[in-house]
Amino acid sequence: MSRERIYDNPAIAAMIAEFDKAERLTGVATRPIEALRQYLNGLKRSRQPLPLWGAHPNMKLIAKTCRFSRKEFDRDPALVAELNAYAKLHRAGAAQRS
Numbered sequence: 001m002s003r004e005r006i007y008d009n010p011a012i013a014a015m016i017a018e019f020d021k022a023e024r025l026t027g028v029a030t031r032p033i034e035a036l037r038q039y040l041n042g043l044k045r046s047r048q049p050l051p052l053w054g055a056h057p058n059m060k061l062i063a064k065t066c067r068f069s070r071k072e073f074d075r076d077p078a079l080v081a082e083l084n085a086y087a088k089l090h091r092a093g094a095a096q097r098s
Contacts, residue, residue: 033078035066040086050090057087 007013039062043050051058062083063070073079 032063032066032068032072032076033082035068036062036079036082039066040082050087057083059083 006016040050042048051061053060059073060070063072073083
C-alpha cells in the first residue's frame with residue numbers, strides 16, 4: 001500500500017497528526033544536537049554530574065541516553081563541541097566546589 005493512501009483516509013491522517021503532536025510535546029528531539037542539548041539541560045537542572053570515562057565525557061553512554069548512535073559524535077563536530085563546552089564548564093564548577 002502506498003503512503004498516499006494513508007492520508008486519503010481522514011481518520012488515519014488525524015491519528016498520525018495527533019501522534020506527531022503528542023511526540024513533539026513530550027520533548028522528544030528529532031536531531032542529535034537537539035537531543036544532546038535537552039540531555040545537558042536536564043543534567044544542569046537536576047545538578048547531576050556528566051558521565052565520564054576517565055577524564056572525558058562518556059560519549060557512548062551519553063549517545064545511548066540521548067537515543068542516537070555513538071557514531072554521530074564522529075559525524076558531527078558540533079555535537080562534540082557542545083559536549084566539550086559543557087564538560088569544560090562542569091569541570092570548572094566542580095573545581096570551585098572543592
